[in-house]
Amino acid sequence: MRTWPIFKKEIRLYFTSAVAYVVFTIFLLISGYFFYSIFAFFNLMSMQSAMNPALARDLNVTEGVMRPLFSNISVVMLLLMPILTMRLFAEEKKSGTIELLLTYPVRDGEVLLGKYAAAAVLYLAMLGATALYPGILASFARLEWGPLLTGYLGLVLMGSTFLAIGVLASSLTENQIVAAVATFGVLLIFWVIGWSADFAGPVWGKLLSHLSLLEHFDGFAKGVIDTKDVIYYVNFTILCLFLTLRSLESNRWRG
Amino acid sequence: MIQVEHLTKHYGPVAAIQDVSFSVEKGEIVGFLGPNGAGKTTTMRILACFMPASAGTARVAGYDVFSQSLEVRRRTGYLPEHVPLYSEMPVAAYLDFVAEVKGVPRAGRKRRVAEVMERCLIADVGHRLVGRLSKGYRQRVGLAQALVNDPEVLVLDEPTIGLDPKQIIEIRSLIKSLAGQRTVILSTHILPEVSMICSRVIIINQGQIVAVDSPETLTARLSQSERIQVQVDGPPGAVLAELRRLPGVLAVDQKALVNGIGTFLVESARDRDVRRDLSRAVVGRGWGLLELRGIGMTLEDIFIRLVTEEQATTPAGDETPA
Numbered sequence: 001m002r003t004w005p006i007f008k009k010e011i012r013l014y015f016t017s018a019v020a021y022v023v024f025t026i027f028l029l030i031s032g033y034f035f036y037s038i039f040a041f042f043n044l045m046s047m048q049s050a051m052n053p054a055l056a057r058d059l060n061v062t063e064g065v066m067r068p069l070f071s072n073i074s075v076v077m078l079l080l081m082p083i084l085t086m087r088l089f090a091e092e093k094k095s096g097t098i099e100l101l102l103t104y105p106v107r108d109g110e111v112l113l114g115k116y117a118a119a120a121v122l123y124l125a126m127l128g129a130t131a132l133y134p135g136i137l138a139s140f141a142r143l144e145w146g147p148l149l150t151g152y153l154g155l156v157l158m159g160s161t162f163l164a165i166g167v168l169a170s171s172l173t174e175n176q177i178v179a180a181v182a183t184f185g186v187l188l189i190f191w192v193i194g195w196s197a198d199f200a201g202p203v204w205g206k207l208l209s210h211l212s213l214l215e216h217f218d219g220f221a222k223g224v225i226d227t228k229d230v231i232y233y234v235n236f237t238i239l240c241l242f243l244t245l246r247s248l249e250s251n252r253w254r255g
Numbered sequence: 256m257i258q259v260e261h262l263t264k265h266y267g268p269v270a271a272i273q274d275v276s277f278s279v280e281k282g283e284i285v286g287f288l289g290p291n292g293a294g295k296t297t298t299m300r301i302l303a304c305f306m307p308a309s310a311g312t313a314r315v316a317g318y319d320v321f322s323q324s325l326e327v328r329r330r331t332g333y334l335p336e337h338v339p340l341y342s343e344m345p346v347a348a349y350l351d352f353v354a355e356v357k358g359v360p361r362a363g364r365k366r367r368v369a370e371v372m373e374r375c376l377i378a379d380v381g382h383r384l385v386g387r388l389s390k391g392y393r394q395r396v397g398l399a400q401a402l403v404n405d406p407e408v409l410v411l412d413e414p415t416i417g418l419d420p421k422q423i424i425e426i427r428s429l430i431k432s433l434a435g436q437r438t439v440i441l442s443t444h445i446l447p448e449v450s451m452i453c454s455r456v457i458i459i460n461q462g463q464i465v466a467v468d469s470p471e472t473l474t475a476r477l478s479q480s481e482r483i484q485v486q487v488d489g490p491p492g493a494v495l496a497e498l499r500r501l502p503g504v505l506a507v508d509q510k511a512l513v514n515g516i517g518t519f520l521v522e523s524a525r526d527r528d529v530r531r532d533l534s535r536a537v538v539g540r541g542w543g544l545l546e547l548r549g550i551g552m553t554l555e556d557i558f559i560r561l562v563t564e565e566q567a568t569t570p571a572g573d574e575t576p577a
Contacts, residue, residue, distance in 0.1 A: 005355035009341070016343040096339030100400070103303045104356045105328040252324065253307050 002106040006114025010088070011121065019087065020122055023080050027126050034072040035133045038065050061141040062148060066134060070151045070221045073130065074214075077159060078191060082183035084122060085166025086176045088115045089248075093174035108248040112167070116241065119163050127155055147223030154220020157233035158213060162187060164240035171247045187213065256281045256408060256438040257302065262311035264297050271297040272462040274311070279455075284434045286453035287442035288558065294462040295442035296336050299412045302440070303333035315408055329358070332401030336412040338393050342386025346377060346396055349385055350403055357404035368403065375399040376425060390417035398426065409433065411441040415448060427452050446558060458558065482550040483521045483530060484510075489542030491517040497536055503527035516545060 014020040042064045049056035092098040101111060134148055165186050170179040194212030197205040209215050213236075216229040257279040264271045272294035279285045287295050300306045301313055304324040312319060318326040341349055350368045359367050372378045375395045380388060385396060394417055401409060414430065415423045431452045433439055443449060449456050450470040458466045458473075466473060487494045491512055498507045498521060508520040523529045530547060537544045 002356055002358070005352055009344075009352050012348070013341065013343055095342070096335070096337055097341055099300075099305050099335045099339055100333070103305050103328055103331070103333045104353070105325055105358060106356055107325065251306070252304070253321075 001110060002104075003110045003114040003117065006106070006111055007117050007121075010115050010118030013087075014118065014122060017087070019083065023084055023122075024126060024129075027076060027080055028129055030076050031069070031073050031130055031133075034076075035065075035069055035130075038068050038072070039137075060144075061137055062144040065137060066143075066148055066151060067221050069133065070155060071217070073155065074158060074217060077155075077162060078187050079184070081123070081159065081162040082166050082169075082180040082187070084119050085163055085170055085183060086180040087170070088119065088167055089171040090174050090176045090179045094176070102251060108252075109245055112241065112245055112248060116163065116167055119167070120160060123159050123163060124156070127152065127159070144223075147221075150220045150223050150225055153225065154217050154229075157220070157230065158217050161213065161233050161236045161240070164237040164244075168240045168244045168247070171244045256283075256316060257440060258312075258314045259298070259302075260312050262298065262301065262308050262313055264294075264301065264306075265309045270462050272459075275459070275462070275464055276311075277457055277464060277467055279438055279440055281438055282435045283455060284430065284439040284441070284453050285455045285457060286449035287440060287457050287459065288444065288446065288449055289442075289459040290444060293459045295459060296412055297462075298459070299333075299410050299440070299442060300335075303331060303335075303410050304328050305333075305335075330406055331408045331410060332404070332406035334397045334401045334409075334411045334414055338397035340385045340393060340396060340400070342384065344385055345382050346385055346388070347372070347381035349396070350399055353400045354403045359404050367405075371399045371403050374429065375402065376422075391419060391422050394418055395422070395426065398429075407437060409437055409439045409441075411439065413443055414441055415443070415445065423448075481523050481525055481528070483523065483533070484518065484546065484548045484550055485521060485533065485537075485544070486516060486518050486546035487537055487542050488516045488545055489537070489540065491515075493540075494537075494542065495519070497540060498533065501529055501532050501536060503529045503532070518546075520550075 042059075042061070045055070045064070046059055049059055089098070092101060102108075134143055137143055162183075166179070166183040169182040169186070170176075173179050173182070190211060190213040192212075192214075194209040194215045197209035197212075199205075200208055210232070216232045219226045219229050259278065260276050262275040263273050275294070275298060287298065289295050297306075301308050301320060302315060304320050304327050307321055312321070314320070315327045316330045318330075320327050341352075344352070347368060350372065351364065354364050354368055355361075369378070372381060375398050377392060377395050377399060380392055385393065388396065394414070398411070398414060401411065411430070415426050418426060427448065430439060430441065434454070441453070453470065455467065455469055456473060457464060485498075491509065494517055495507060495509060498504060498519060503523045504521055505524060506522045508522075509517055510520055511518040521529065521533065530549070534544055534547060
């Protein structure tokens, strides 16, 4: 397997081109701010509930802080994932380095896998850094670890789909901006596609809500692992990676 | 080692190369010569498995570039025309990456990279970022990445472009030193380069091969007359008349006259060496013979002649594909 050197090179280029630092910083800054404000709001609620026992019954740190935090993080990802993936192929096409890369004795699948893995590892590191927030919570309150872990699992699955869509867009153009905007557009459409489910009729409505990136995440945030949701994300990811591979291979036969 | 048969490549309606066939033996250095846009880069890209041909086949080391591309790529080192490199990587790290991708085993990789850097004269810039290098250094880093896994076949697209004269000489001798064990095909439009390092020349124009031969035979085949330059210290008018009278001389031209010393260009029939008669005549008249020099036909002349002949014989519009 020649995936490893490609992976190392991509990680290296992420950090030498400052993309990784910028995305990391912005991501942590915004998610930190969300954590702070959600936590502060929860704090306020708990103080009020000291006077009102009816309110206190529904208070739960995991439900009250982590669940809204997860959905906020997924919105930040919607904005930042396209930036992470846009350079993967578009940059090589623009600078011409793809000509050398494709004439090295590596399979296209190995190139794709190396690049995708590099973006995925960066993303996992970003998520890993947010583990600080439940860590802080755990020192004040008793956390329910189950829903916390399924929430993270959901973020990992959804993120891999985001990255796969981004890689596909990057392989189709040599302009990084076009790749980022196209990725963002596709993500946003699949994000909001479920909104019209309520008035699209029973069959279409079901189809549309099944296509929604957002609705499949909901279960994970609640602590439910539904195979339907897992399969949705895994399928979406595999489809996008497969199409990327086809787009790469087409260089070899498209005359 | 390389067999190219009836290779054709269309870009839309335009044919970049048409029915190109040639073969290169193991250990040869072959020069691919042609004006800009003649189809050199297209041919090289097909050989390097970067793009497919529209028709025809090409085999490198016995493997088809289309159906056995991975095997071909394992055995080929390729230097593209514009030397695309990762500008944000340091030279040594970049070459290490290339070596690893090309499957140089981990054990000897560090030594191999150091060796190839030494050979390509870039050992002093190992820690510098590729993007900060001058054109000459970039070119040599490009050459180093092609050489790093010690490939059997080298495909070099204009390897000496952008180098200074000293570097050109060094790189030429480097390429020349590769002959014997490795097969090299290089493109260029610098003509003396070909006669210096290549054992064979393929001249291509407008996507078609015009001539394939060794530089020497090409020169001999195409020169129809012998040319000699002489410098004589004597009355120019009389010298001119005397030279014209010699048997076998077709034409004499006075090129310069400095301090009473005239420089003349004497053209004679190809099978006739007039140098003996000429020197005897000049000395016999008591003039001073200061210089007597045969001027061979340069590759430039051959090239221009071939290209213009080609244009004269093929009617315009013949190139559009059916």
